[in-house]
Amino acid sequence: MSSSDAAVPPTWARELLTQVLDSLRGLTAVPLEITSVELIDRAAERREAIGILGLDLDPDIQQSAEVDVTGTAGGEVFQFFLLDLGDLAEQVSCCANSLTDAVQEALGSVPFPTCPGHAHPAVVEQRAGQVYWSCPQTRATVLKPIAPDLF
Numbered sequence: 001m002s003s004s005d006a007a008v009p010p011t012w013a014r015e016l017l018t019q020v021l022d023s024l025r026g027l028t029a030v031p032l033e034i035t036s037v038e039l040i041d042r043a044a045e046r047r048e049a050i051g052i053l054g055l056d057l058d059p060d061i062q063q064s065a066e067v068d069v070t071g072t073a074g075g076e077v078f079q080f081f082l083l084d085l086g087d088l089a090e091q092v093s094c095c096a097n098s099l100t101d102a103v104q105e106a107l108g109s110v111p112f113p114t115c116p117g118h119a120h121p122a123v124v125e126q127r128a129g130q131v132y133w134s135c136p137q138t139r140a141t142v143l144k145p146i147a148p149d150l151f
């Protein structure tokens, strides 16, 4: 990976985040905004570590892309990381779960995302290769598909 590759905007991450945010419409009254999506370049770190340890490794070997995501939820700042790893269903689940955890932490006691009619938050569930927001109590109840356009 050359240094110019590291400057490429992480389109996959932006697309994933847009789709996950879209899926939350109707499941939360909290205004959500992604304020920055940045590719983390660990090549220099890796090169330095390999040099210090004197390892016989190629420092430019292809690694999974890692993205640093920051945003705001009802005015509270949240942050999490995304890895370009696994199949689409895993990526969508991972993104939805990471976002949920980060936003929930930022919001405190407000259940996020809201499970309609219940006091608990909706949860991410993989089913038959697709990903959904579901009610954790009545597992059969799928509330909404997540990122259906990506599948």
Ligand SMILES: [Zn+2]
Pocket: 115, 116, 118, 120, 134, 135, 136, 137, 138
């Ligand atoms: Zn529920």
